[in-house]
Amino acid sequence: MKPRRLLLALAALGAAAMSHAAVPPVLVIHGGAGVIKRDLTPAKEKAIRAAMTKALQSGYAELKAGKSAVDAVSAAIVVLEDDPDFNAGKGAVFTHDGRNELDAAIMDGDSRRAGAVAGVERIRNPILLARAVMEKTPYVMLSGHGAEAFAQSIGMPLVDPSYFRTEERWQQLQKALKEDAAGKSHEDEETAKHFGTVGAVALDAQGHLAAGTSTGGMTDKRWGRIGDSPIIGAGTYANSDCAVSGTGWGEYYIRTVAAHAICMQVSQMRVPIKRAAAVVINQEIPALGGNGGAIALDAHGNIAIPFNTDGMYRGWIDASGVPHVAIYGDEDDGSSVPPAPTPADSTDDADDDP
Ligand code: ASP
Secondary structure (H helix, E strand, O other), X not given: OOHHHHHHHHHHHHHHHHHOOOOOOEEEEEXXXXXXXXXXXXXXHHHHXXXXXXXXXXXXXXXXXXXXXXXXXXXXXXXXXXXXXXXXXXXXXXXXXXXXXXXXXXXXXXXXXXXXXEEEOOOOOHHHHHHHHHHHOOOOEEEHHHHHHHHHHOOOOOOOHHHHOOHHHHHHHHHHHHHHHOOOOOHXXXXXXXXXXXXXXXXXXXXXXXXXXXXXXXXXXXOOOOOOOOOEOOOEEEOOOEEEEEEEOHHHHHHOOHHHXXXXXXXXXXXXXXXXXXXXXXXXXXXXXXXXXXXXXXXXXXXXXXXXXXXXXXXXXXXXXXXXEEXXXXXXXXXXXXXXXXXXXXXXXXXXXX
C-alpha cells in the first residue's frame, strides 16, 4: 500500500475506534404518562419516587459495571415490573373481561436486533421474555400461548395469572365498566386509562443504545388488543443514533409509528433529538386526537422527555451519575417541560427535561 493510502486507512480506523470509545453512560426511564395530580396521595408519590430511583440505580449499576445498554434497560424495567404501582408486570391494568394481558419489547440499537411479546398472561417479567425472543429465536415477536410455551421451553417459570392482580387496578376496571354500562364516553378518562406503563432507554460505555417498554396496556381494553409498546417502531425503537420508549394512547403511537418517526429524524435528517421527539409527541399525535409522552436518547447522551399529559413519571441519570426523578409537568427541579409547541414553534428547539 502506498504511504498516503496507508495513512488514510489508519485515519479511518482511528475514527471508527473513536466512535466506539468509552462514553459516559446515560439511563432514562419512564413509569407512564397521564399522571393526574389529585390521584396521588403523598404516600403514593413517595413510593413512586422511591421505585423510580431504585430502577435507575439498578440499571445504572449495569452500565457502571461496563455491561450493555440492553442489560441496563432490562434491569431497570424488571424493578418497575415487580412494583405493583406501575402498569407492567404485577399491577398491570385489567382487560374488559377482567384479565391481565401484558406486552413488552426490547431493541438493541447497534445490531437492530429486537424481541417482543404480546398478550402474555403468565410471565412475571415480560421484558425478560422479550429479550429471550431477541436473543434465542430467529423471530421478533411471539404472542399469547406460543410465547408462554417458548418461556417454558427455556426454563422461565410461569406464574399464576392471579399474581398480577391488585385491588386498585380491579377497582379502576369496575369504574370503567360502570361508565360503559351507563353509556358514558371514556373521553375524560383516557389519561387515567393509560398510565403506569414503564420503559427505559440507555447509552452504554461503548456508545451503544437500547430501548425497552413493558405494559399491561389500557384499562378495559378488549381482550386480544395489542398496543404500541411491543410493536417495534411504534412504542419501542433503537438504532445506533437514537433510542425511544413511548407511553400513551397506543393506537396513535402505532398510527404515527412514533418511536421510529423520532429516530428517523435524528438518524437521517440530523434533527436534534429534543426537537424530533417534540414534533411527534406534542404535535403529530395530539393533532390526530391522541396523547402521551416518550423518553428519547441519542448517541451523544442528549435526552428528550416530551409529554402532553398532566405529568409523566420519569427519571434519568446522566454523565453526572446522579439520579433525578420527576412526576408533574410543572415541577421546578430543572426538569419542567414547556407546553406542547404550536406549529409556529416547530422550527424552534423544544427545551424540555435535562
Ligand atoms: N401505550 C400503552 C398502550 O397503549 C399504554 C401506556 O403507555 O400507558 O398499550
